[in-house]
Amino acid sequence: xxxxxxxxxxxxxxxxxxxxxxxxxxxxxxxxxxxxxxxxxxxxxxxxxxxxxxxxxxxxxxxxxxxxxxxxxxxxxxxxxxxxxxxxxxxxxxxxxxxxxxxxxxxxxxxxxxxxxxxxxxxxxxxxxxxxxxxxxxxxxxxxxxxxxxxxxxxxxxxxxxxxxxxxxxxxxxxxxxxxxxxxxxxxxxxxxxxxxxxxxxxxxxxxxxxxxxxxx
Amino acid sequence: xxxxxxxxxxxxxxxxxxxxxxxxxxxxxxxxxxxxxxxxxxxxxxxxxxxxxxxxxxxxxxxxxxxxxxxxxxxxxxxxxxxxxxxxxxxxxxxxxxxxxxxxxxxxxxxxxxxxxxxxxxxxxxxxxxxxxxxxxxxxxxxxxxxxxxxxxxxxxxxxxxxxxxxxxxxxxxxxxxxxxxxxxxxxxxxxxxxxxxxxxxxxxxxxxxxxxxxxx
Numbered sequence: 001x002x003x004x005x006x007x008x009x010x011x012x013x014x015x016x017x018x019x020x021x022x023x024x025x026x027x028x029x030x031x032x033x034x035x036x037x038x039x040x041x042x043x044x045x046x047x048x049x050x051x052x053x054x055x056x057x058x059x060x061x062x063x064x065x066x067x068x069x070x071x072x073x074x075x076x077x078x079x080x081x082x083x084x085x086x087x088x089x090x091x092x093x094x095x096x097x098x099x100x101x102x103x104x105x106x107x108x109x110x111x112x113x114x115x116x117x118x119x120x121x122x123x124x125x126x127x128x129x130x131x132x133x134x135x136x137x138x139x140x141x142x143x144x145x146x147x148x149x150x151x152x153x154x155x156x157x158x159x160x161x162x163x164x165x166x167x168x169x170x171x172x173x174x175x176x177x178x179x180x181x182x183x184x185x186x187x188x189x190x191x192x193x194x195x196x197x198x199x200x201x202x203x204x205x206x207x208x209x210x211x212x213x214x215x216x217x
Numbered sequence: 218x219x220x221x222x223x224x225x226x227x228x229x230x231x232x233x234x235x236x237x238x239x240x241x242x243x244x245x246x247x248x249x250x251x252x253x254x255x256x257x258x259x260x261x262x263x264x265x266x267x268x269x270x271x272x273x274x275x276x277x278x279x280x281x282x283x284x285x286x287x288x289x290x291x292x293x294x295x296x297x298x299x300x301x302x303x304x305x306x307x308x309x310x311x312x313x314x315x316x317x318x319x320x321x322x323x324x325x326x327x328x329x330x331x332x333x334x335x336x337x338x339x340x341x342x343x344x345x346x347x348x349x350x351x352x353x354x355x356x357x358x359x360x361x362x363x364x365x366x367x368x369x370x371x372x373x374x375x376x377x378x379x380x381x382x383x384x385x386x387x388x389x390x391x392x393x394x395x396x397x398x399x400x401x402x403x404x405x406x407x408x409x410x411x412x413x414x415x416x417x418x419x420x421x422x423x424x425x426x427x428x429x430x431x432x433x434x
Contacts, residue, residue: 110327113377117370138424142362142416149363153334153370160330199359202419207355209422 003082005102006171012082012105018095019087025096028089033063044134057144058130060190065126073119079107099171100179103162110161114154122150145198148191155187220299222319223388229299229322235312236304242313245306250280261351274361275347277407282343290336296324316388317396320379327378331371339367362415365408372404
């Protein structure tokens with residue numbers, strides 16, 4: 001069966017076309033994400049200690065952590081997702097996303113390396129961040145900073161390798177912008193904001209620490 | 218001219234063999250690094266505020282920063298280093314290192330992406346870390362943590378992509394271990410230790426900050 005991806009000479013023996021419409025694929029992801037965010041928002045609202053910004057951050061970390069572990073985790077460990085005949089949702093996600101970046105179907109090494117680190121290390125770390133914020137742990141800011149920096153590093157490697165390899169992996173400019181550019185831009189914008197915020201907080205805390213040291217000298 | 222790299226079918230049109238013996242290449246790097254480290258050690262010794270560990274860290278950041286900017290910076294922006302006929306030292310470095318990992322001569326995208334981030338962003342950040350430690354800046358720990366994490370992320374991507382692509386890029390097992398494994402292991406070990414240390418320091422500072430907040434409530 002012929003695949004819909006670019007470059008056209010990409011070999012995908014045994015390819016089975018996606019069976020779900022893209023509205024369903026995106027809809028399921030959207031609704032599940034909304035459920036996760038609502039749940040975290042409601043649960044976190046019970047604590048009087050948590051600020052609104054903390055609750056939003058918990059929602060983000062739960063959403064992105066589950067995305068990393070479930071969606072990206074499935075991709076990393078399913079090299080033959082494009083052969084799936086059962087209409088399994090996660091296989092459908094990557095069959096669809098590959099229209100924006102065929103390196104997913106083509107198992108590009110840089111993509112797998114970045115997705116592997118994201119799914120295996122950053123995913124669980126995101127859920128730890130939800131817990132750390134909820135409990136006001138002292139490692140909360142440095143953990144959020146570490147994950148955000150990892151997400152940024154991964155996204156930069158993801159874009160640079162694509163450019164170096166000719167930037168010709170999208171089935172059309174619609175998919176290029178909608179899937180490859182816009183979807184990924186959230187993982188540039190939000191980690192940048194969080195990293196900046198955590199950096200500032202940590203600097204303030206370190207300054208306090210230094211002043212205390214000087215005082216007790 | 219035939220190249221000495223593996224895989225043997227790697228195409229390197231216009232390849233010119235290295236003209237310096239590997240002892241000279243490594244010797245020049247070793248002596249220059251020793252000079253940099255000695256200079257930083259002596260200069261940092263003038264400050265009574267700096268602990269020995271701070272001075273060692275300054276030496277590391279100066280050494281690794283200059284390595285990133287000069288050696289790796291040259292590689293990133295010299296796609297045709299293997300054609301160099303002049304015996305230029307930096308071209309010789311990469312002709313020699315490619316015996317341990319031919320993806321350098323072969324311009325592998327993942328290698329260029331990681332080296333690009335390392336040379337352009339992390340290199341200057343390392344020199345900023347030398348300054349930050351010297352002046353006791355409040356951002357000193359978070360900066361060191363960020364660079365170390367970047368170095369670790371880069372090294373992990375570097376190794377994972379090699380494994381995924383068949384792990385067959387060394388001219389012999391001597392080069393595999395000496396250049397690819399041992400040389401790179403320093404950029405796993407040292408950043409891990411520094412990241413761990415900075416993480417702990419930042420947690421202690423954050424804890425202090427939280428206690429202060431609670432006290433003044």
